[in-house]
Amino acid sequence: MAKLLKVQDLTISFQQNEVVKNVSFEVERGEILGLVGQSGAGKSMTGRAIIRLLPSSAHVSGRIIFKEHDLLTLKEKEMRKIRGKEITMIQQDPVASLNPAFKVRDQITDIMKLHLKLDNKEAVNRAKNLLNEVGIPNPEKVLLKYPHQLSGGLCQRVAIAIAFACNPSLVIADEPTTALDVITQGMVVNLMKKMQQQFNTSIIFITHNLALAANICSRIAVMNDGQLLETITSKNILTESSHPYTRILLSSLPTLRRGSENT
Amino acid sequence: MTVMEKTLKGSLLNSLRSKKILVGLVIVTVFVFTGLTAPYIAPHDPNKQSLRDANLPPAWVEGGNPSYLMGTDSLGRDIFSRLLHGASVALYVAATATFLTGVVGTILGIAAGYIRGKIDELLMRVVDIWMSFPPVILAIALISLLGTGINNVILAIAVVDWTRFTRVVRSEVLAVREKDFVASARAAGFSTNYIIWREIFPNILPTIIVLATLEMGIAVSVEVLLSFVGLGVKPTTPSWGTMISDGLSYLRTSPTMLMFPLLTTMVVVLSLNLLGDGIREKIDPKLEVFR
Amino acid sequence: MPVTTYYLLKRVAQMAVALLGASFISFTLFRILPGDPVSLMVGPGVTEQYIAELRAYYRLDQPLVLQYFYWLIDLLTLNLGKSFRYGVDVAPLILERLPATLELVFVTLVIGVSLGISTGVAAAVKRRIDSILQSISLAGLAIPHFLWALILVVLFAAILRVFPASGRIDLGLEIPRVTGFYLVDSILAGNAEAFISSLQHILLPSISLAIGMMTLIQRTLRSSMIDVLNEDYIFTDRMKGHSETYIVFVRALKNALMPVITITGVQFAFLMGGSTVVEKIFGWPGIGNLLFTAVQYRDYTLVQGILMVYALIVIVTNFIVDILYTYINPKVEFK
Numbered sequence: 076m077a078k079l080l081k082v083q084d085l086t087i088s089f090q091q092n093e094v095v096k097n098v099s100f101e102v103e104r105g106e107i108l109g110l111v112g113q114s115g116a117g118k119s120m121t122g123r124a125i126i127r128l129l130p131s132s133a134h135v136s137g138r139i140i141f142k143e144h145d146l147l148t149l150k151e152k153e154m155r156k157i158r159g160k161e162i163t164m165i166q167q168d169p170v171a172s173l174n175p176a177f178k179v180r181d182q183i184t185d186i187m188k189l190h191l192k193l194d195n196k197e198a199v200n201r202a203k204n205l206l207n208e209v210g211i212p213n214p215e216k217v218l219l220k221y222p223h224q225l226s227g228g229l230c231q232r233v234a235i236a237i238a239f240a241c242n243p244s245l246v247i248a249d250e251p252t253t254a255l256d257v258i259t260q261g262m263v264v265n266l267m268k269k270m271q272q273q274f275n276t277s278i279i280f281i282t283h284n285l286a287l288a289a290n291i292c293s294r295i296a297v298m299n300d301g302q303l304l305e306t307i308t309s310k311n312i313l314t315e316s317s318h319p320y321t322r323i324l325l326s327s328l329p330t331l332r333r334g335s336e337n338t
Numbered sequence: 339m340t341v342m343e344k345t346l347k348g349s350l351l352n353s354l355r356s357k358k359i360l361v362g363l364v365i366v367t368v369f370v371f372t373g374l375t376a377p378y379i380a381p382h383d384p385n386k387q388s389l390r391d392a393n394l395p396p397a398w399v400e401g402g403n404p405s406y407l408m409g410t411d412s413l414g415r416d417i418f419s420r421l422l423h424g425a426s427v428a429l430y431v432a433a434t435a436t437f438l439t440g441v442v443g444t445i446l447g448i449a450a451g452y453i454r455g456k457i458d459e460l461l462m463r464v465v466d467i468w469m470s471f472p473p474v475i476l477a478i479a480l481i482s483l484l485g486t487g488i489n490n491v492i493l494a495i496a497v498v499d500w501t502r503f504t505r506v507v508r509s510e511v512l513a514v515r516e517k518d519f520v521a522s523a524r525a526a527g528f529s530t531n532y533i534i535w536r537e538i539f540p541n542i543l544p545t546i547i548v549l550a551t552l553e554m555g556i557a558v559s560v561e562v563l564l565s566f567v568g569l570g571v572k573p574t575t576p577s578w579g580t581m582i583s584d585g586l587s588y589l590r591t592s593p594t595m596l597m598f599p600l601l602t603t604m605v606v607v608l609s610l611n612l613l614g615d616g617i618r619e620k621i622d623p624k625l626e627v628f629r
Numbered sequence: 630m631p632v633t634t635y636y637l638l639k640r641v642a643q644m645a646v647a648l649l650g651a652s653f654i655s656f657t658l659f660r661i662l663p664g665d666p667v668s669l670m671v672g673p674g675v676t677e678q679y680i681a682e683l684r685a686y687y688r689l690d691q692p693l694v695l696q697y698f699y700w701l702i703d704l705l706t707l708n709l710g711k712s713f714r715y716g717v718d719v720a721p722l723i724l725e726r727l728p729a730t731l732e733l734v735f736v737t738l739v740i741g742v743s744l745g746i747s748t749g750v751a752a753a754v755k756r757r758i759d760s761i762l763q764s765i766s767l768a769g770l771a772i773p774h775f776l777w778a779l780i781l782v783v784l785f786a787a788i789l790r791v792f793p794a795s796g797r798i799d800l801g802l803e804i805p806r807v808t809g810f811y812l813v814d815s816i817l818a819g820n821a822e823a824f825i826s827s828l829q830h831i832l833l834p835s836i837s838l839a840i841g842m843m844t845l846i847q848r849t850l851r852s853s854m855i856d857v858l859n860e861d862y863i864f865t866d867r868m869k870g871h872s873e874t875y876i877v878f879v880r881a882l883k884n885a886l887m888p889v890i891t892i893t894g895v896q897f898a899f900l901m902g903g904s905t906v907v908e909k910i911f912g913w914p915g916i917g918n919l920l921f922t923a924v925q926y927r928d929y930t931l932v933q934g935i936l937m938v939y940a941l942i943v944i945v946t947n948f949i950v951d952i953l954y955t956y957i958n959p960k961v962e963f964k
Contacts, residue, residue: 128867159870171861176883176959186869221959222862237869358767467650469895470943471936472902475920479936482924559773566775567909567921582779586910589783600779604772611771 079104079244079277080125085137087120087129095120096301097137102245107271107278109292109309111285111324117301118281122247125279126162127154142244160190163238167250169230173222180218183237190241205236208273209266228259232266239270246271247279252287264291285324297321356620362613369606372422373429380419381405384576388414396594408598411584415576417598424578424599427571428606431488431561432554435495439557440550442500447507448534448542452515458508465501473498477560481569488571495560503549510542517541544621551614555607562603578603636955644948649701651940655933656700704937710930719934723916727938728809729797730915733838734904736812736831741839742893745846749889752847753854754877762847769844774903778837778910785833792833795912799826834911838903842896849892853885860884887958894950898943 080102087095095117102108110118123129125139127146139146141162146154166172173182183205184198193201199218206214209232222230231251238246248267252260268291271278282288288295289309296306297318305318312325372379382405392414397404408417450458477494484490514520515538523533564570565579573580578599585596684690691699703710710719752759772780786794793799797811802823804814812831815823857863858881866880905917912918916935923931955961 126868128864155870155872157870158868164865164868166861166865168861172865174862174866174880174884176957177880182865185871189870223960234865237865463650467647467654469898470647470651470940470947471654472898472900472905472939472943474902474905475936475939476902478905478920478924479932482927482929482932555771559776563773563775563906567906569924586779586782593783593788596779596783600776600783604776604780607773607776608768608771611767615767 078102079142081138081140082121082125083138083140085121085124085139086135087117087124088134089130089132094301095124098298098301098303100296100303100306102277102279104244104277105271105275106294107268107280107292109288109295110279110281110298111283111288111295112298113283115300116283116298118298119249121298122164122249122279122281125245125247126158126164128158128164156190159186159243160241161243162245162247163241163243165231165234165238165246165248165251168254169227169234169251170222170225172234173230175222177221178218179220179222179225179233182222183218183233183240186237186240201240202236205240206233208239208270209233209236210262211236227255228262231255231259231263235263235266235270239274239276242274243276245277245279247281249281250283251280252282252284260287267291286328297324356616358612358616358619360616362609362611362616365605365609366613369425369609370429373425376422376426380416380422381407382416382419384415384420384423385574386415390414393588393592393595395592409592409594411581411595412588417581417595420576420581421578421598421602423576424581424602425606427488427575427577428558428561431492431495432557432610435492435499435557435560436550436553438492438496439500439503439553440546442496443503443549444507444542444546446500447504448511448538450504451508451511452530452534452538461504462508465504468501474560474563477564478567478569481564486569486572488575491561491564491570492557494564495557498560499553499556503553506545506549507542510545511538514538514541544617548614548618548621551610551617555610555614558603558610559607637952640948640951644944647944647947648941651944652701652704652937653697655936655940656697710934719931722931723919723934723938725809726914726916726919729913730904730908730917732810732812733831733835733908733913733915734900735810737835737838737842737900737904740835741842742846744839745843746850746886746889748843749847749850750854750877750882752851753858753885759851762851766844766848769840770848772841774838774841775906775910777840778834778907781833781837782910793830794833797827797830797914798823799830802826834907834913838900838907841903842893842900845892845896846889850885850889853888854881857881857885883957887954890950890954890957894947894954897946897950901939901943 078101082101083099085095085098086093098117098121100108110121112118120129120133124133124135125141125146127149129135135147137147141157146157149157173179180199180202183202184193184195187193187198187201188195191198202218203214206217211217211229211232217225217229217233222233225233235251238248251267252263255263264287267278267280270276280288280292285295289312292309294306294308295312297304297320299320304320307321388410391403391406391410392412394406394410394414395402396409397407399409402409406416406418408421410416411420446461450461477498480494480497481490484493520533520537523537528536561570561577562579562582565577566583568580568583570579571577581599582596582603585592585594585599588595707720748758748762752762782794785792798804802820804811804818804820804823807814807817811827812824815821815827854877858877863876863881866876871880904915905920907913908915908917909921916938920932920935922928923935
């Protein structure tokens with residue numbers, strides 16, 4: 076089975092300053108790949124490059140092969156067909172990622188009307204079902220609300236619903252839990268696992284939290300300073316990882332053990 | 339370091355790099371200079387009529403007279419001299435009205451912004467209601483009561499525009515009073531007077547300067563406007579406004595009668611705005627002064 | 630329904646307070662004069678008896694509070710007194726001329742808002758347009774309405790002779806008066822020539838008024854749009870695959886218009902003020918022109934009446950703008 080996504084020698088620079096240097100990795104169908112590293116490692120940039128929503132001042136080279144097509148060579152018009160339908164993205168700040176001037180309903184149905192050519196009634200129905208799937212108890216009420224009337228956790232559920240609305244092949248989650256409290260974080264992670272199983276979507280999970288990544292991802296790609304250092308399976312994270320940087324990340328994780336050990 | 343000290347230190351020379359400030363400053367300086375020296379440099383008495391020399395075109399046009407550089411109006415008065423004296427009038431009105439509005443606006447703005455409470459609420463209510471009256475109309479109504487004349491024009495400008503000044507000063511004071519150095523001064527037990535004049539005032543001074551410059555632009559506009567409709571200076575005083583009004587009647591035959599004062603007014607008003615806007619950009623680009 | 634009845638009532642009450650305040654200012658303006666207002670109104674050679682009658686008519690010998698009270702009652706019954714110069718009641722006099730002013734203001738708003746919004750969006754999206762507009766926008770803001778009116782008159786009426794310099798319609802063209810708005814009435818009468826003539830006449834005055842407003846809207850919208858287009862939620866909309874046009878004109882614009890509406894409301898008072906002089910310059914038969922005549926003849930009742938009408942227009946418009954704003958901005962709380 077061909078890989079869903081192949082990133083080859085991706086380089087992103089802003090005015091001679093390279094923020095992503097020759098990054099290569101692959102994503103299988105149905106797998107959750109973690110992209111882990113500190114702030115500024117270039118993870119978000121990589122994610123945005125895949126969906127081709129980098130700032131216009133960015134200079135990109137390399138290849139991003141998605142289902143046999145190099146996304147970097149596509150025309151904008153063709154790319155727009157892919158965005159929202161084949162590849163979607165979830166952002167860090169859930170409330171800020173929703174348009175404050177429009178009701179939730181408009182923000183979920185629009186993507187379905189655009190790509191799935193549904194009419195209003197069908198779209199609203201499907202939106203209700205989606206909200207149910209993401210665990211929102213009163214979908215009819217929530218649909219009529221504005222983003223500022225909802226909590227962060229609720230907004231992130233909505234964002235997840237939007238991301239999965241058209242059954243995409245790939246969802247890029249850019250630090251989806253960072254702006255949320257710990258309990259909500261757990262909720263979001265579980266939700267994403269569930270959605271992935273249900274829709275068999277591939278997910279690129281971007282985070283700086285290695286433990287979180289190990290929880291949800293099957294494989295983890297470690298990045299630092301724009302470079303991809305190594306890719307390891309989460310199961311064997313402690314044994315497999317050879318790169319010194321990964322070791323540093325691992326050792327800085329707080330562990331709960333009887334009789335204090337690490338800091 | 340207060341904002342004022344920072345501004346003065348860093349940007350006196352830096353200011354000249356701003357095209358707006360440069361151009362504005364040059365023209366405003368010419369304006370001020372002309373206004374101050376008009377009685378001495380004007381070639382003719384601006385009120386001296388000479389029906390024999392009426393409606394002459396500018397000196398460089400055929401039929402013109404070199405002693406009347408820009409030609410004459412319908413009563414034979416030298417346009418150039420009238421233009422220069424008009425600058426004096428405009429300058430006097432602008433400076434005085436701005437000073438008046440500035441003093442009132444600053445005091446009220448500080449009172450409302452710093453002391454707050456009932457004074458603030460009451461003042462803002464008054465300001466809101468005051469601003470329901472279109473400014474021009476209020477000025478006209480006022481002049482209709484007080485009569486025409488240059489000093490009434492100044493009063494009218496101040497009465498009409500103090501609200502804008504007050505509002506902006508108040509919001510600046512509101513911002514400054516939250517700053518740490520004010521809190522520490524208060525904790526140290528300094529009197530309100532001291533805090534206002536030594537801590538708050540220097541920090542709002544740049545804003546006041548911007549407001550004052552823009553206010554002068556408005557004052558010149560209003561003076562010209564009022565004189566244009568016959569409600570400004572007395573007929574014996576030369577003003578760009580009356581010149582424009584006279585020139586309008588002769589638009590088809592002697593267009594320069596209208597165009598010289600019109601262009602002069604435009605240029606002066608624009609320059610004052612350029613200068614004010616340029617200074618505003620230097621101190622705080624997000625400053626809102628048009629509300 | 631974002632606006633509750635309670636909120637509406639609250640706003641109406643505020644409007645009433647504003648009108649009250651305006652009436653108070655209007656009232657005091659004419660009584661803080663040193664000397665006797667009546668003798669200022671009449672010319673020489675008038676009998677003592679006449680002056681006494683006038684004073685009684687204006688209730689000048691009564692205590693101030695009572696005077697104000699009567700003035701309020703007069704206002705509420707829409708009795709604005711008698712015009713001194715014209716000898717007729719003030720209210721119908723103003724009413725006859727009001728449509729001319731309202732039509733002018735309306736056309737100005739249409740031009741100003743539409744051009745302001747389109748140039749604002751263009752400046753936010755295309756950098757080249759932005760740099761051009763930046764340099765000329767200061768002129769738009771700094772130069773007052775009446776100077777623009779004069780410039781336009783010189784350019785288009787005198788030099789290019791494309792547009793007429795005064796009046797509302799060509800001489801000789803008559804249309805039956807239904808609304809008082811020439812543009813509307815000429816359509817209703819099916820008179821194309823009258824419509825074109827009215828349009829020609831209204832263009833220069835309304836453009837001179839619209840320039841300032843257009844520039845302010847453009848500037849505000851541009852800066853607001855640029856901020857909005859950089860927000861996370863616009864990124865989400867792009868991620869969804871929407872076209873840039875849809876994003877700019879539907880998703881971003883609604884958010885960016887909020888400060889524009891506020892500014893337009895504030896600007897309206899200035900617009901009304903500017904319309905007065907523009908009316909004079911263009912010989913436009915509205916209440917602004919009437920004001921000048923009233924002032925010239927010291928017809929204080931007329932001046933007072935017109936002043937109140939202007940205040941009323943501004944206050945009501947502000948009210949409408951506030952309500953409009955609550956529809957656009959879902960975050961505004963209604964308590």
